Amino acid sequence: MTAPTGVPADPQSPDAGPRRRAGRPAAAVLGQDGITTAALQLIGRSGYDGFTMAALARTLNVAPSALYNHVSSKRDVLVLVQDHLTSFVDVAGFETGPWEQAVRDWAWSYRDVFSKHTPLIPVIAVLPVTDAPKTLAMYEAVSAGFGRAGFPQERIIPAIVALESFIFGSAYDVTAPADIFDSGSMAAATPHFTSAVRRLAENVDEKPADVAFSLGLEALLAGLGALRSA
Amino acid sequence: MTAPTGVPADPQSPDAGPRRRAGRPAAAVLGQDGITTAALQLIGRSGYDGFTMAALARTLNVAPSALYNHVSSKRDVLVLVQDHLTSFVDVAGFETGPWEQAVRDWAWSYRDVFSKHTPLIPVIAVLPVTDAPKTLAMYEAVSAGFGRAGFPQERIIPAIVALESFIFGSAYDVTAPADIFDSGSMAAATPHFTSAVRRLAENVDEKPADVAFSLGLEALLAGLGALRSA
Numbered sequence: 340m341t342a343p344t345g346v347p348a349d350p351q352s353p354d355a356g357p358r359r360r361a362g363r364p365a366a367a368v369l370g371q372d373g374i375t376t377a378a379l380q381l382i383g384r385s386g387y388d389g390f391t392m393a394a395l396a397r398t399l400n401v402a403p404s405a406l407y408n409h410v411s412s413k414r415d416v417l418v419l420v421q422d423h424l425t426s427f428v429d430v431a432g433f434e435t436g437p438w439e440q441a442v443r444d445w446a447w448s449y450r451d452v453f454s455k456h457t458p459l460i461p462v463i464a465v466l467p468v469t470d471a472p473k474t475l476a477m478y479e480a481v482s483a484g485f486g487r488a489g490f491p492q493e494r495i496i497p498a499i500v501a502l503e504s505f506i507f508g509s510a511y512d513v514t515a516p517a518d519i520f521d522s523g524s525m526a527a528a529t530p531h532f533t534s535a536v537r538r539l540a541e542n543v544d545e546k547p548a549d550v551a552f553s554l555g556l557e558a559l560l561a562g563l564g565a566l567r568s569a
Numbered sequence: 570m571t572a573p574t575g576v577p578a579d580p581q582s583p584d585a586g587p588r589r590r591a592g593r594p595a596a597a598v599l600g601q602d603g604i605t606t607a608a609l610q611l612i613g614r615s616g617y618d619g620f621t622m623a624a625l626a627r628t629l630n631v632a633p634s635a636l637y638n639h640v641s642s643k644r645d646v647l648v649l650v651q652d653h654l655t656s657f658v659d660v661a662g663f664e665t666g667p668w669e670q671a672v673r674d675w676a677w678s679y680r681d682v683f684s685k686h687t688p689l690i691p692v693i694a695v696l697p698v699t700d701a702p703k704t705l706a707m708y709e710a711v712s713a714g715f716g717r718a719g720f721p722q723e724r725i726i727p728a729i730v731a732l733e734s735f736i737f738g739s740a741y742d743v744t745a746p747a748d749i750f751d752s753g754s755m756a757a758a759t760p761h762f763t764s765a766v767r768r769l770a771e772n773v774d775e776k777p778a779d780v781a782f783s784l785g786l787e788a789l790l791a792g793l794g795a796l797r798s799a
Contacts, residue, residue, distance in 0.1 A: 457691065464741035469753040475762070478750075483761035492768035494784065496750060497777070501785025504738030505731070511694035512734050520708075520726060523699040531713035532705070538722035547727070554724065555731025555789065562788020 369401065369409050375419045382420070387458035392416070414462065421459045422471040427452050430477055433484025438567070439560050441484050442502065446556050449506045454513035464507055489567035498563050505555055512548045599631065599639050605649045612650070617688035622646070644692065651689045652701040657682050660707055663714025668797070669790050671714050672732065676786055679736045684743035694737055719797035728793050735785055743778045 377398045382390050392413050396403040410416050429448035432441030453460060468475045478499070485495045526533045543550050607628045612620050622643050626633040640646050659678035662671030683690060698705045708729070715725045756763045773780050 461687065461691075461741065464738065465745045465749065467746060467749050467751060469748075469751060469755065472755065475752060475755050475759055479759040479762045481762075482759075482765045486761055486765070492765055493772040495765035496769045497773075497781040497784045500742060500777070500781035501735070501739075501788065504742050504781065504785060505735040506738065507741065508694065508734030508736065508738035509731075511691065511737065512730060515695045516697060519695065519697050521697060521699060522705060525699065525702065525705050529705055529709040529712075531716055532709045532711075535712045535716070535722055535725035539724075539726045542723040543727075547730070551727040551730035551734065554727045554793070555734060558731065558792025558795075559785065559788050561792040561795070562790070563784070565788075565791070 369399065369405060371409070371419055373399070374406070374409060374416060375423050378416050378420050379423070382456075387456075417459060417462045418466060418470050420456075421463045421466065422473045424452050424456060424459070425463075425471070425477050426473045428477055430480040430484075433480050433487075438484065438488035439564065442560060443556065445481065446502060446506055447552075449503075450510050450513065450552060453507065454510040457511055457514055460507045460510060464503075491566060491568065494566050498566065501563070502559060505559060509548070509552045509555070512551060515548065599629065599635060601639070601649055603629070604636070604639060604646060605653045608646050608650050609653070612686075617686075647689060647692045648696060648700050650686075651693045651696065652703045654682050654686060654689070655693075655701070655707050656703045658707055660710040660714075663710050663717075668714065668718035669794065672790060673786065675711065676732060676736055677782075679733075680740050680743065680782060683737065684740040687741055687744055690737045690740060694733075721796060721798065724796050728796065731793070732789060735789060739778070739782045739785070742781060745778065 374395070378390070378395055381395055381398045385394065390413070392406060393403055395416065396406045399406065410419070427448070429444045430441075432444045436444075453463070463474070466474070468478060481499055482495055485498060486492065490498060520532075520536045522529050522533045522536070539547065539550075545553075604625070608620070608625055611625055611628045615624065620643070622636060623633055625646065626636045629636065640649070657678070659674045660671075662674045666674075683693070693704070696704070698708060711729055712725055715728065716722065720728060750762075750766045752759050752763045752766070769777065769780075775783075
């Protein structure tokens with residue numbers, strides 16, 4: 340699953356595009372969905388570094404003060420974007436499939452969505468769920484799946500948090516440069532590390548980030564799965 | 570300003586810049602160690618939000634141009650700080666102890682160091698090791714320990730990366746607010762999640778972040794440990 344670049348179109352809604360002409364009803368786009376759509380457009384175009392409230396107001400063709408009538412800060416907008424992206428994380432397996440495969444589908448899709456939006460990770464990692472209804476819906480689906488799979492109730496949240504911590508850290512790793520482990524002029528001083536890096540490169544064709552994610556996820560599945568009573 | 574630990578004083582140096590008061594050997598602090606020490610002072614006082622190159626130059630009592638003679642960007646300084654902090658991560662167990670305990674000591678100390686410096690996580694997660702000699706030394710110690718513990722050479726780096734991803738994500742979790750999983754007015758709509766959160770609170774006295782970290786780390790140890798041939 341690839342990360343979405345915008346919310347699904349609603350043909351009845353006024354266009355939230357960046358070059359909307361004067362005279363069209365700007366106020367109509369300033370619901371949460373319109374702000375989210377415009378923020379994703381702006382982020383897609385300028386990245387997170389170019390994402391400011393002033394630029395978002397320009398994208399929406401409204402005065403900054405109009406924007407601040409709906410959201411109180413840049414962080415509020417990032418919460419909207421994060422919550423929207425979470426709706427693309429795959430939780431379907433928790434309804435139907437075996438627990439292991441449901442966790443795999445969830446974890447890989449979760450990593451892939453946020454690896455394209457790593458500046459949101461510091462936001463989501465400490466975000467109270469009450470601020471993010473789609474994120475809360477995801478937790479409900481995952482918690483229900485863990486319960487059905489036989490997890491002790493008091494271990495469900497820690498197990499989900501442990502998996503999420505691994506997923507968030509792994510999302511950064513997707514964006515690491517190819518030469519991250521090139522020891523360069525220090526190679527002679529670091530023989531064990533340099534040898535291990537070389538052996539990985541010689542023996543494994545998959546992307547390094549995928550190899551590490553698969554290895555860690557399967558280890559977590561085996562280790563956490565042992566907690567199940569069912 | 571604390572005593573400089575870097576390069577020797579050179580009162581003739583043109584680096585000193587116009588802000589320096591007569592008689593104070595500011596150039597002396599502008600080695601990497603002096604810049605790192607001043608950056609940590611500034612971050613301790615103002616947090617990462619207040620950390621700018623201009624503020625760092627003021628802390629060092631030099632002109633910004635003098636600072637830019639030694640580091641080319643704020644990111645360069647964050648790399649220095651990150652590399653310095655990595656020297657506080659405990660790798661001693663990889664020399665002497667059993668692998669499981671060595672990984673536990675390493676992982677808990679690594680999480681604890683960076684949970685107090687989470688704005689560095691996006692830097693460290695994608696940092697080429699050649700830029701960071703103390704970080705490279707850490708990887709050498711850990712790689713050697715994994716090799717001695719019987720890991721297949723081509724699995725050492727992916728296993729370390731998987732553990733680090735979990736550690737970085739968990740460092741954020743340490744900073745999460747206590748009410749992060751309070752479903753509030755959505756409790757009725759999320760019964761499985763809300764029940765799991767309540768059962769955790771009722772049955773576990775430790776800090777939630779420590780419970781999740783311990784659970785995930787022990788699962789990773791069990792799962793990754795199975796790769797060992799020794």
